[in-house]
Amino acid sequence: MSVKVIKVGEDILSANEDKAGANKARLDKGAVFTVNIMASPGAGKTSLIMNTINNLKDKMRIGVIEGDVASSVDADKINALGIPVIQINTAGGCHLDANMVEYALNGLPLDAIDLLFIENVGNLICPNAFVLGEDRRVMIASTPEGDDKPLKYPAMFADSDVVVLNKTDLTPHLDFDDAAFRQTVTGLNPDVVIFPVSCKTGAGLDDWYAWLTAAVRGKKGG
Amino acid sequence: MSVKVIKVGEDILSANEDKAGANKARLDKGAVFTVNIMASPGAGKTSLIMNTINNLKDKMRIGVIEGDVASSVDADKINALGIPVIQINTAGGCHLDANMVEYALNGLPLDAIDLLFIENVGNLICPNAFVLGEDRRVMIASTPEGDDKPLKYPAMFADSDVVVLNKTDLTPHLDFDDAAFRQTVTGLNPDVVIFPVSCKTGAGLDDWYAWLTAAVRGKKGG
Numbered sequence: 001m002s003v004k005v006i007k008v009g010e011d012i013l014s015a016n017e018d019k020a021g022a023n024k025a026r027l028d029k030g031a032v033f034t035v036n037i038m039a040s041p042g043a044g045k046t047s048l049i050m051n052t053i054n055n056l057k058d059k060m061r062i063g064v065i066e067g068d069v070a071s072s073v074d075a076d077k078i079n080a081l082g083i084p085v086i087q088i089n090t091a092g093g094c095h096l097d098a099n100m101v102e103y104a105l106n107g108l109p110l111d112a113i114d115l116l117f118i119e120n121v122g123n124l125i126c127p128n129a130f131v132l133g134e135d136r137r138v139m140i141a142s143t144p145e146g147d148d149k150p151l152k153y154p155a156m157f158a159d160s161d162v163v164v165l166n167k168t169d170l171t172p173h174l175d176f177d178d179a180a181f182r183q184t185v186t187g188l189n190p191d192v193v194i195f196p197v198s199c200k201t202g203a204g205l206d207d208w209y210a211w212l213t214a215a216v217r218g219k220k221g222g
Numbered sequence: 223m224s225v226k227v228i229k230v231g232e233d234i235l236s237a238n239e240d241k242a243g244a245n246k247a248r249l250d251k252g253a254v255f256t257v258n259i260m261a262s263p264g265a266g267k268t269s270l271i272m273n274t275i276n277n278l279k280d281k282m283r284i285g286v287i288e289g290d291v292a293s294s295v296d297a298d299k300i301n302a303l304g305i306p307v308i309q310i311n312t313a314g315g316c317h318l319d320a321n322m323v324e325y326a327l328n329g330l331p332l333d334a335i336d337l338l339f340i341e342n343v344g345n346l347i348c349p350n351a352f353v354l355g356e357d358r359r360v361m362i363a364s365t366p367e368g369d370d371k372p373l374k375y376p377a378m379f380a381d382s383d384v385v386v387l388n389k390t391d392l393t394p395h396l397d398f399d400d401a402a403f404r405q406t407v408t409g410l411n412p413d414v415v416i417f418p419v420s421c422k423t424g425a426g427l428d429d430w431y432a433w434l435t436a437a438v439r440g441k442k443g444g
Contacts, residue, residue, distance in 0.1 A: 040262050040263045041262045041374065042364075042368045042371055068374050069377075070375075071373045071374050073373055074374075092347070092351075094348050122262070122346065123316070123347060125345060126316050144364065144366035144392065145262075145263055145265075149263055151292070151293045152263065152292060152293050152344070153263060153292075153344070154291075155291075155314065167366060170395055173391070173395060174392075
């Protein structure tokens with residue numbers, strides 16, 4: 001009789017992928033376009049989501065799942081905008097997984113949501129390994145973090161569909177080499193779409209809204 | 223016969239603490255004052271280390287262990303300053319552990335080092351759980367990350383001896399509430415020392431250098 005070997009890392013990721021597939025099937029059935037938002041702490045995940053809600057809420061129905069190690073400060077902000085939101089506290093965990101998202105989906109009115117944001121835990125490393133059931137992965141980089149971040153955290157830049165480069169309003173006060181940043185990102189990920197934006201001034205956000213609107217309409221089949 | 227239960231999380235942390243204790247004994251024997259530097263990606267870990275090297279290298283002998291998921295860009299910068307440096311690539315791992323640091327110590331001239339910086343992987347969550355053998359834990363927060371980071375990533379703020387608040391030169395361009403930040407940090411950690419600095423302009427760094435110089439002298443017993 002052969003010995004059963006439990007490969008913890010592989011088994012966890014494989015079980016997560018199965019669960020993510022089930023989440024995806026459920027979201028596909030309701031034609032809920034779902035975006036997994038990943039970034040460093042403080043890059044602007046909540047700011048991007050709140051700007052997007054304010055701009056698009058009259059055109060589509062939006063829901064949010066907030067992931068944080070602790071607190072509900074982000075979910076409170078979203079809730080104040082009148083948007084359905086569920087907070088997941090990971091209690092020290094450094095990423096969301098598909099199981100946590102399944103619980104959150106159970107608490108959301110999915111038949112009344114066209115666009116679902118899942119705001120991941122602030123971390124450039126671990127969230128990348130855990131699919132959640134999303135249609136697209138969007139990562140936010142911010143100019144004060146420096147243009148060398150794609151070199152040092154390559155996996156998330158390589159695996160994201162979209163890179164939003166936030167805080168461009170600060171660029172005049174920084175040594176941020178935009179050309180070097182773009183060259184490294186497209187070297188890792190030739191198909192990536194990059195949106196330079198400022199969530200503070202609103203610069204560049206119209207292109208992001210247009211991309212998102214087209215993607216939501218595409219999933220609705222219209 | 224009772225069943226042996228392997229509690230993976232606890233056993234890993236306990237084995238790490240044993241190894242960290244051995245690292246600490248080795249560093250104590252050589253009176254090497256050791257600082258574990260933790261922060262988000264792009265908060266300024268390498269900048270703080272490089273500023274400190276340039277300011278203190280004629281007064282003490284400095285060494286560096288660089289931790290990154292990938293690349294050696296930071297170690298290359300330190301090496302260019304003529305400082306002994308070892309790069310650890312974690313190959314996707316989101317934190318350093320005491321085993322990795324043991325390997326790095328084997329490659330450093332410990333009898334010719336008074337101050338050792340260990341630059342952890344950029345991550346506000348996982349590095350906090352893994353002691354390495356350090357004398358002090360220093361975390362860097364940066365103003366563009368926002369004043370709410372201690373609320374959302376409380377453990378690292380609670381467990382650090384020092385919080386360096388970097389990029390104060392950008393504060394005029396941000397909505398950063400310094401009083402709220404300090405109140406949350408000291409609420410989590412009443413004994414913490416906070417140094418507001420700008421690694422770009424040099425503002426505030428003299429207080430950090432003075433603290434570090436006193437600590438290194440203290441460990442040398444002089």
